[in-house]
Amino acid sequence: MDLSFIKDFDLSNPSWDLFIILFFVAAAFIYGMSLGRDRIVVIMVSIYMALAVVNYAPYLGELSGTLGLEDIFVVRISAFVVTFLGLFFLLGRSALMRTIARNDDQGNILQVLVFSFLHIGLLISVALSFLPIELSAELAQLTRKFFVGDMARFFWVVAPILAMIILGRSPRNQSKVDE
Numbered sequence: 001m002d003l004s005f006i007k008d009f010d011l012s013n014p015s016w017d018l019f020i021i022l023f024f025v026a027a028a029f030i031y032g033m034s035l036g037r038d039r040i041v042v043i044m045v046s047i048y049m050a051l052a053v054v055n056y057a058p059y060l061g062e063l064s065g066t067l068g069l070e071d072i073f074v075v076r077i078s079a080f081v082v083t084f085l086g087l088f089f090l091l092g093r094s095a096l097m098r099t100i101a102r103n104d105d106q107g108n109i110l111q112v113l114v115f116s117f118l119h120i121g122l123l124i125s126v127a128l129s130f131l132p133i134e135l136s137a138e139l140a141q142l143t144r145k146f147f148v149g150d151m152a153r154f155f156w157v158v159a160p161i162l163a164m165i166i167l168g169r170s171p172r173n174q175s176k177v178d179e
Contacts, residue, residue, distance in 0.1 A: 021142070021143075023120075023124075029113070029116065031116055031119075031120065032112045032113060032115065032116020032117070032119070032120075033112060033116070035116070036112060037108075037111045037112050037115055039092075040112070040115040040116055040119050041115065041164060042088065042091055042092055043088055043119055044115070044118070044119050044122065044160050044164070045091060046084050046087040046088040046091055047084060047119070047122055047123060047126060048157075049083075049087050049091075050080050050083040050084035050087055051080070051126055053083050054076060054079050054080045054083060054130075057079065072132065073130055073131055073132060073135070076130040077127060077130050080126065080127075080130065110167075111167050114163050114167060115160070115163060115164075115167070118156070118159050118160040118163055119160065121147070121156050121159075122156045122157065122159075122160055124147050124156075125147045125148070125152060125153055125156035125157075126156075128143070128147050128148050129148070129153060131148075136148050
């Protein structure tokens, strides 16, 4: 594994990349602990749905010709956030939430940490995927390697799905399903 990107990581001259990484670590732990496993799973489902809607929204593609690079990023990220929040609130009150979170179970600590880590990574990867290629090329190698590259995007999209399959329901909820 090539670790040459670490030499570019300079704490004496912090960059946006450092902010992204610190946000990622802090948010994954604090946010995950406050929400619990079930809500994080609903948030991840909302992220996937919002990503699909924004990626296939016909009007956003038409806007790219009339707006500048920074403007289209703002439009796409705004559309994603609005769609994500709308879906989260709707799904949070739907049968999906009642199916996933029968007792609003917080989950065990491992599940919460893994799901919150993957949730925040997915969110950062999705947000950075809306950047135009010219702007994403200006990010530090560390950020591009872990959040922007094709393999990184693939990882952040697939890893939460695999985690939900592997970690599944909490033992308390699983025993109620088996009854």
